[in-house]
Amino acid sequence: MDHIPDAASTAGGSFDPRQAAALLDQATAHARRTFTPLTPLLWIFRAVVSLVVFGGFWLSVRGQHPYTGRLSGWAIAIAVVLVVINIGWTAAVITHAGDGVMGPAQRKWQAWLGVMTMAWIIAYAVTAPLYHAAATYPVWGLYPASAPLLIIGLAGAVIAAAFRYWPLVGTTAAFAVVAAAAGFGGPAGEWLITGIGLCAVCLGTAAFTAWQQNRSVVRP
Amino acid sequence: MSSELDPLIHVPTRLRIVATLAALPDGDALSFTRLQDMLALTPGNLIIQLRKLEDAGYISSTKTRNGSGQKTMVAMTGQGRVALGAYTRALRDLLGGLDGDGLVEEAAQGGGNQVWCFLRKELAGRDRRIGQGGRGGAVGEQRGGQRRRRLAAGRQHRHRHADHKAERKRDGDSGAPRRPEVAEPVPGT
Numbered sequence: 001m002d003h004i005p006d007a008a009s010t011a012g013g014s015f016d017p018r019q020a021a022a023l024l025d026q027a028t029a030h031a032r033r034t035f036t037p038l039t040p041l042l043w044i045f046r047a048v049v050s051l052v053v054f055g056g057f058w059l060s061v062r063g064q065h066p067y068t069g070r071l072s073g074w075a076i077a078i079a080v081v082l083v084v085i086n087i088g089w090t091a092a093v094i095t096h097a098g099d100g101v102m103g104p105a106q107r108k109w110q111a112w113l114g115v116m117t118m119a120w121i122i123a124y125a126v127t128a129p130l131y132h133a134a135a136t137y138p139v140w141g142l143y144p145a146s147a148p149l150l151i152i153g154l155a156g157a158v159i160a161a162a163f164r165y166w167p168l169v170g171t172t173a174a175f176a177v178v179a180a181a182a183g184f185g186g187p188a189g190e191w192l193i194t195g196i197g198l199c200a201v202c203l204g205t206a207a208f209t210a211w212q213q214n215r216s217v218v219r220p
Numbered sequence: 221m222s223s224e225l226d227p228l229i230h231v232p233t234r235l236r237i238v239a240t241l242a243a244l245p246d247g248d249a250l251s252f253t254r255l256q257d258m259l260a261l262t263p264g265n266l267i268i269q270l271r272k273l274e275d276a277g278y279i280s281s282t283k284t285r286n287g288s289g290q291k292t293m294v295a296m297t298g299q300g301r302v303a304l305g306a307y308t309r310a311l312r313d314l315l316g317g318l319d320g321d322g323l324v325e326e327a328a329q330g331g332g333n334q335v336w337c338f339l340r341k342e343l344a345g346r347d348r349r350i351g352q353g354g355r356g357g358a359v360g361e362q363r364g365g366q367r368r369r370r371l372a373a374g375r376q377h378r379h380r381h382a383d384h385k386a387e388r389k390r391d392g393d394s395g396a397p398r399r400p401e402v403a404e405p406v407p408g409t
Binding site for chain 2: 017018028032035100102217218
């Protein structure tokens with residue numbers, strides 16, 4: 001909780017430049033944290049989710065001979081629970097950040113979120129017919145781990161660049177790079193590479209977001 | 221480089237208002253109730269401060285229909301952003317000329333450049349005080365005096381050494397030292 005001096009007691013008085021600098025930094029950091037839907041804590045949670053979900057998938061397919069790509073029930077159950085928590089938390093943060101805010105940037109942000117949601121749904125929905133058709137490796141082996149993330153990452157980077165959300169361009173482009181690199185890990189190994197790669201990207205984004213929110217406006 | 225702090229912004233409540241509104245992207249507006257919640261101000265106090273900022277052209281407010289009632293939206297204007305930028309620069313200039321205590325605090329908080337700047341400034345100030353006859357307080361005067369005495373002692377020693385060498389040359393001495401050369405005293409050690 002930020003300690004902000006009582007406004008009524010300080011309003012109208014003159015104060016020391018150092019106090020002013022501290023108050024300016026404090027108020028700016030508080031506002032940045034309130035208005036952003038990208039909280040460092042949420043990114044850390046996403047890093048854990050990536051590692052646990054993709055790591056679980058890797059554990060459930062790594063011993064398959066021949067490789068079928070069938071995931072264990074427990075791995076899917078854990079993934080569903082964590083993804084639902086992630087969606088709920090993200091929705092709550094977005095709602096809180098946008099409460100009482102109106103304007104062009106807010107509308108752009110909502111458009112970006114809508115496009116990303118569609119990209120996630122479409123990219124992973126394509127895996128259902130593959131599963132139903134009992135597609136074999138390399139189609140089933142490579143598609144679910146790499147292709148959706150590649151599509152989502154590239155789509156997100158393009159739209160974020162159009163809206164000039166540069167930190168998000170970096171994050172989503174890094175997602176695409178991880179997905180492309182994971183393809184070289186083979187049918188089972190790509191799950192692990194994806195998990196570790198996404199975890200690193202999410203942690204990097206969390207660190208950058210925390211720095212960006214708390215950096216001083218007075219002292220460069 | 222101006223170090224004038226805008227008196228309209230240099231008030232805690234208004235500084236918090238403009239800092240909060242400036243955190244929004246350009247063109248976005250914030251509802252009066254959300255701003256009030258964020259700053260924990262009474263509606264009356266917030267209205268007074270907003271009116272002063274609006275009169276100066278730093279913020280703009282618009283009323284929109286929200287169901288049965290009205291909603292007031294507040295946004296920072298371009299002029300307000302420029303004013304806050306100028307205020308921040310003025311604050312930076314003023315903090316750049318901090319006294320020693322501030323620099324010590326900064327140096328203690330870390331940052332190699334800050335420590336280096338502090339040391340350079342401190343050494344420059346000490347030299348200046350010595351050059352001005354130690355006007356930098358009792359401690360500075362005492363240290364300056366000690367340093368001057370050591371410098372004078374060093375000069376006297378060098379003169380005596382030169383006289384002694386000239387005397388030995390006159391007496392037909394080969395000039396080879398009879399005992400190892402004594403290092404000249406280094407001033408300030």
